Amino acid sequence: MSEQHIITADLIEVFITSRGGIYQSDVENCLYLNFSGKTSRLSFSSLNDLKKIIDKVDLGHMCTLIEHADIEIILIKDNCFVLSGLEIIYLKEILDGAFAMFGLNHIITDCLDRLVMS
Amino acid sequence: MKDLMRIKSLLSTEIEALLNQQVKKEAHSSSIYLSMASWCDRNGFDGSADFFFKQSNEEREHQLKIYKYILDMGGTSVSPEVTNIKNDWSTFREVFEDALDQEIAITQSFKNIVARCHKEQDYVTLEFLNWFLREQREEEYVARRALELFEVIGEQGTGYWDIDKNIGNIKYSAE
Numbered sequence: 219m220s221e222q223h224i225i226t227a228d229l230i231e232v233f234i235t236s237r238g239g240i241y242q243s244d245v246e247n248c249l250y251l252n253f254s255g256k257t258s259r260l261s262f263s264s265l266n267d268l269k270k271i272i273d274k275v276d277l278g279h280m281c282t283l284i285e286h287a288d289i290e291i292i293l294i295k296d297n298c299f300v301l302s303g304l305e306i307i308y309l310k311e312i313l314d315g316a317f318a319m320f321g322l323n324h325i326i327t328d329c330l331d332r333l334v335m336s
Numbered sequence: 337m338k339d340l341m342r343i344k345s346l347l348s349t350e351i352e353a354l355l356n357q358q359v360k361k362e363a364h365s366s367s368i369y370l371s372m373a374s375w376c377d378r379n380g381f382d383g384s385a386d387f388f389f390k391q392s393n394e395e396r397e398h399q400l401k402i403y404k405y406i407l408d409m410g411g412t413s414v415s416p417e418v419t420n421i422k423n424d425w426s427t428f429r430e431v432f433e434d435a436l437d438q439e440i441a442i443t444q445s446f447k448n449i450v451a452r453c454h455k456e457q458d459y460v461t462l463e464f465l466n467w468f469l470r471e472q473r474e475e476e477y478v479a480r481r482a483l484e485l486f487e488v489i490g491e492q493g494t495g496y497w498d499i500d501k502n503i504g505n506i507k508y509s510a511e
């Protein structure tokens with residue numbers, strides 16, 4: 219379902235790497251995660267949930283599993299991510315970058331909001 | 337670019353996490369007090385058992401107050417897992433020593449959240465927390481007074497009986 223969404227001109231690039239990226243739509247108040255050949259449409263809180271899960275994945279433990287080794291399945295609302303250990307590292311990089319940008323954007327917006335308009 | 341993070345919630349990730357930790361601490365307090373009520377009851381200290389049942393309810397209310405605040409501000413509150421509840425004490429006095437220790441720990445924990453609110457200039461949460469700071473004044477006062485009864489009344493003779501009868505009378509009356 220999410221594959222049907224096409225990245226359109228109103229999308230703002232939040233953070234990209236050579237492996238994928240996150241874009242924001244101010245029109246739809248949502249985010250698009252472009253990763254491993256798939257585009258997922260996520261609300262801010264879903265993306266936040268995804269980050270929390272990715273941050274908790276124990277990569278060391280994942281690598282030592284004998285059965286179903288090196289695979290993590292993550293369900294967020296309508297989206298399902300099946301990720302290898304390497305993909306988790308790549309996705310983590312994208313998410314960390316995007317959240318750093320969200321933080322920065324928040325600081326800037328906050329400063330602008332506080333300016334006394336004359 | 338819209339600040340979607342701020343649109344979603346008034347709380348920063350860090351403050352939301354600290355408040356959720358506090359929810360857990362209040363739940364833990366509530367359970368400990370319940371356990372203390374059980375110990376007092378089965379050792380014949382009815383007055384103290386009543387006192388701890390009431391304290392346990394209060395802690396549960398504190399927990400819900402924070403829990404709902406997180407939700408009201410657009411955050412995600414997490415229902416905590418409560419484990420490691422002590423259920424035996426060697427003396428009547430030790431129960432009250434633990435009660436005071438626990439209240440001190442809770443006060444310190446609130447101070448930590450307040451410090452973070454100052455750092456982030458989250459004056460909204462700061463104002464919400466004022467109620468708890470005030471509440472901690474009373475909680476510590478009562479716990480300290482209860483423990484002092486062991487000195488004032490003494491533990492000899494019918495001391496324990498007197499202490500137990502007076503625990504419920506401790507009131508904090510300051511504004």
Ligand SMILES: [Fe+2]
Pocket residue numbers: 362365394395398442
């Ligand atoms: Fe409390």
